[in-house]
Amino acid sequence: MADSAQAQKLVYLVTGGCGFLGEHVVRMLLQREPRLRELRIFDLHLGPWLEELKTGPVQVTAIQGDVTQAHEVAAAVAGAHVVIHTAGLVDVFGRASPETIHEVNVQGTQNVIEACVQAGTQFLVYTSSMEVVGPNIKGHPFYRGNEDTPYEAIHRHPYPCSKALAERLVLEANGRKVRGGLPLVTCALRPTGIYGEGHQIMRDFYHQGLRLGGRLFRAVPASVEHGRVYVGNVAWMHVLVARELEQRAALMGGQVYFCYDKSPYKSYEDFNMEFLGPCGLRLVGTRPLLPYWLLVFLAALNALLQWLLRPLLLYAPLLNPYTLAVANTTFTVSTNKAQRHFGYEPLFSWEDSRTRTIRWVQAMEGSVQ
Numbered sequence: 627m628a629d630s631a632q633a634q635k636l637v638y639l640v641t642g643g644c645g646f647l648g649e650h651v652v653r654m655l656l657q658r659e660p661r662l663r664e665l666r667i668f669d670l671h672l673g674p675w676l677e678e679l680k681t682g683p684v685q686v687t688a689i690q691g692d693v694t695q696a697h698e699v700a701a702a703v704a705g706a707h708v709v710i711h712t713a714g715l716v717d718v719f720g721r722a723s724p725e726t727i728h729e730v731n732v733q734g735t736q737n738v739i740e741a742c743v744q745a746g747t748q749f750l751v752y753t754s755s756m757e758v759v760g761p762n763i764k765g766h767p768f769y770r771g772n773e774d775t776p777y778e779a780i781h782r783h784p785y786p787c788s789k790a791l792a793e794r795l796v797l798e799a800n801g802r803k804v805r806g807g808l809p810l811v812t813c814a815l816r817p818t819g820i821y822g823e824g825h826q827i828m829r830d831f832y833h834q835g836l837r838l839g840g841r842l843f844r845a846v847p848a849s850v851e852h853g854r855v856y857v858g859n860v861a862w863m864h865v866l867v868a869r870e871l872e873q874r875a876a877l878m879g880g881q882v883y884f885c886y887d888k889s890p891y892k893s894y895e896d897f898n899m900e901f902l903g904p905c906g907l908r909l910v911g912t913r914p915l916l917p918y919w920l921l922v923f924l925a926a927l928n929a930l931l932q933w934l935l936r937p938l939l940l941y942a943p944l945l946n947p948y949t950l951a952v953a954n955t956t957f958t959v960s961t962n963k964a965q966r967h968f969g970y971e972p973l974f975s976w977e978d979s980r981t982r983t984i985r986w987v988q989a990m991e992g993s994v995q
């Protein structure tokens with residue numbers, strides 16, 4: 627708990643605060659950060675749900691803005707004590723151009739750092755990604771690794787490349803003098819695949835299953851482990867890091883932390899079935915229905931069609947060479963660094979995370995429940 631001298635003094639800014647993760651971070655801050663005086667939510671698209679937050683004791687300020695516009699970021703950061711930068715273009719399907727992904731994820735992050743330096747804002751938490759590490763282009767497995775596990779992090783896809791560059795910018799900015807002469811303290815959180823209420827890809831799989839008569843067809847071997855973490859626990863990690871960064875600057879500044887909890891190690895599809903199964907879907911096949919070479923061929927065909935059709939329409943299916951490689955390569959983490967450095971324990975057990983996610987799927991429009 628905060629000491630009384632600090633009670634309700636702090637101004638936080640959450641960029642991307644209306645996204646899937648951002649909304650959970652915003653709600654978690656309002657529930658669990660007693661020192662908050664004002665919460666600024668900066669996003670390209672503001673959600674209508676923000677209105678309900680404006681009646682509470684904390685001043686909630688919604689700012690429609692673009693992280694690629696340095697002046698908009700500077701105006702939002704001015705006077706903030708802590709910035710949590712979750713805004714990003716999450717695109718592994720070829721919807722946006724590589725240039726746009728770079729502009730939002732890398733230039734946008736540079737703008738946030740410069741704004742902190744100019745405004746004298748001392749604490750910056752960056753939402754990075756496991757993709758900064760891997761899976762790499764060689765498809766090497768990362769089996770229950772931690773922040774110090776050696777791994778060849780080589781990427782070609784614009785999204786992981788942009789997240790890696792942005793993370794490096796944030797970590798290198800640690801220790802820079804901000805206005806007033808104090809050092810900037812930064813750190814980066816690397817979630818694995820986040821799931822939970824509001825997860826768009828889970829929504830897509832659910833609706834696809836309903837269209838296919840309550841069935842999904844296995845595409846990935848059950849033996850390939852894919853790291854997943856519940857959105858509430860990722861949000862909680864952000865809140866804790868932001869809170870502890872001041873007291874433990876020497877230890878935490880410039881550090882990276884994987885986001886983890888007690889979610890079980892499973893393949894991407896088997897994990898999804900933990901929620902979609904109780905909502906009436908069935909995963910057909912104990913092995914992938916199509917041979918791997920055929921999936922590789924279909925993924926390449928999708929990439930070719932995307933390129934050919936681009937002048938006419940946006941063709942961006944879930945299956946492409948990159949998503950196939952990510953889903954087919956074991957990548958899981960096993961670490962306690964966040965616990966050692968800032969006392970993190972998951973706020974939600976696996977049972978809670980599962981129940982909350984199932985309830986959300988059941989409440990979805992078109993649900994069979």
Ligand SMILES: NC(=O)c1ccc[n+]([C@@H]2O[C@H](COP(=O)([O-])OP(=O)(O)OC[C@H]3O[C@@H](n4cnc5c(N)ncnc54)[C@H](O)[C@@H]3O)[C@@H](O)[C@H]2O)c1
Binds near residue numbers: 691734754
């Ligand atoms: N979803 C995952 O599994 C996952 C895993 C690891 C890391 N991450 C990271 O977490 C962060 C949030 O991801 P998410 O899944 O909530 O994605 P999301 O798309 O739901 O949220 C991103 C938010 O950023 C906003 N945004 C995009 N471009 C912007 C711009 N130019 N200016 C201002 N705001 C902009 C969007 O409007 C959106 O509200 C991202 O940085 C992403 O790289 C996500």
Ligand SMILES: CC(C)CCC[C@@H](C)[C@H]1CC[C@H]2[C@@H]3[C@H](O)C=C4C[C@@H](O)CC[C@]4(C)[C@H]3CC[C@]12C
Binds near residue numbers: 755950
């Ligand atoms: C064989 C295909 C049909 C399977 C399709 C699943 C595919 C769309 C999924 C599998 C793994 C998913 C990624 C993974 O959970 C982690 C991340 C990191 C995060 O920073 C952004 C999202 C991303 C890339 C997930 C995207 C969807 C993927 C590729």
